[in-house]
Amino acid sequence: MILDAKSYSEFKKELIASDCSLCGLAAGRTRLVVDRGDPGAKVLFVGEAPGEKEDLAGKAFVGRSGRLLDEMLREEGFETDRDALIANVVKCRPPDNRRPSPQEAASCLPFLRKQIELVGPKWIALLGATAVKHLVPDREGLPMEDQVGTFFKHPAYAGIQLIVLYHPAYILRDPRKRPLMKTHLRRLCDSWREGQ
Numbered sequence: 001m002i003l004d005a006k007s008y009s010e011f012k013k014e015l016i017a018s019d020c021s022l023c024g025l026a027a028g029r030t031r032l033v034v035d036r037g038d039p040g041a042k043v044l045f046v047g048e049a050p051g052e053k054e055d056l057a058g059k060a061f062v063g064r065s066g067r068l069l070d071e072m073l074r075e076e077g078f079e080t081d082r083d084a085l086i087a088n089v090v091k092c093r094p095p096d097n098r099r100p101s102p103q104e105a106a107s108c109l110p111f112l113r114k115q116i117e118l119v120g121p122k123w124i125a126l127l128g129a130t131a132v133k134h135l136v137p138d139r140e141g142l143p144m145e146d147q148v149g150t151f152f153k154h155p156a157y158a159g160i161q162l163i164v165l166y167h168p169a170y171i172l173r174d175p176r177k178r179p180l181m182k183t184h185l186r187r188l189c190d191s192w193r194e195g196q
Contacts, residue, residue, distance in 0.1 A: 003110060008039040008118040015091070015111060023107040025092035025100070031058035035087045035115070036066075036080075043084040043192055044121040045069070046112070047167065048130040049100050055093040060086045065168040069127075072168075072182060076189040083192070087115055089134045105134045116157070122195055124160055125188060128167030136162065149184035151191065163188055 002018055005011035012034050020026060033050035036059040045061075053063035061069060061080075070080045080086065090100040090108040100108075112135075116124070126132050132147065133140040136154050139147065147164040154162055165188075166181050 003114050005114070005118070008115070011114055011118055012039075020091070023090075023092075023104045025090060025094055025104055028095055029092040030055045032091050033058055033060050033088065033093070034091060035085055036060040036062065037085040038082055039085050039115075039119050041082070041084045041119075042122040042195075043125065043188070044116065044119055044123070045080075045084055045086040045125045045127055046131045046135060047086065047088045047127040049088050049090045049097075050093045051097050052093065060088055061168075064172060068168040068172060072178075072185055073189070075182070076186050078185075078189045078192070085115075085119055085121070087112060089130055099130055105130075109134060121160060123188065123192060124157065124162045126162060126164045128165075128170065131167075132164055139164075149180070149187060151187075161191065 002011060002014045005014055015034055016032050020032060033054045047061060050060065051063045051065070054060055060066070073080055078084070089105050089112060091111060094100050094104070126135060129144060136156070144164070144166065148166055149163065151161045151163050153160070163184070165184050166177055171178050171181050
C-alpha cells in the first residue's frame with residue numbers, strides 16, 4: 001500500500017506504479033507528477049498542480065514557472081534540484097491548467113501528507129493560494145499580500161517553519177511583484193542557511 005511506504009523511494013515507486021485513478025484527473029494525464037528535487041533536502045516547495053510541460057516530463061515545475069523559480073533561487077545561491085524537493089497539491093494535470101477542484105485535491109492530499117511525513121522538512125514554502133487553501137485551510141481567504149514572506153508555525157506541521165510565497169506563474173503575469181518575491185526568497189534562503 002502506497003501510504004504504508006517506509007521510505008520516500010518506495011512511496012514514489014509505488015505511487016507511480018499504481019496508475020492512480022482516485023479522481024477524474026487521471027483520465028487526462030500523460031504521467032503522474034510526484035516531485036522534482038532531492039527528498040533528503042530540508043526545504044519543501046508545494047505548488048498547485050502540474051502543467052503541460054510537467055505532465056509530459058513527469059517532473060514538477062519544469063515549465064516557465066519552474067524555470068523562473070529556479071533562476072530566482074539560484075540568484076540566492078540555492079540550487080532547487082539539490083537543496084529542495086518540489087511537489088504539488090495534486091499529481092495530475094487539470095484540464096486547461098485550471099485549479100484543482102476540492103474533490104480532486106482531497107483525493108491527492110493523503111499522498112502529499114505522506115511526502116511531508118517521509119521527507120521531514122524543516123521548511124515548507126507554499127506557492128500560491130491553492131497550496132495555502134489545501135495545506136492550511138484556516139488561512140484561506142486571507143489576502144495574499146498579508147501572508148507572503150512571513151514565517152509561521154501551524155499545529156498540523158509540528159517543528160516546521162511555513163512561509164507563503166507568490167506562485168511563480170503570478171510573477172510571470174505581474175513582473176512588478178518580482179522584487180518582492182526576491183525579498184521573500186532571500187528570507188527563506190537565509191533561514192535555510194542559518195538552520196543547516
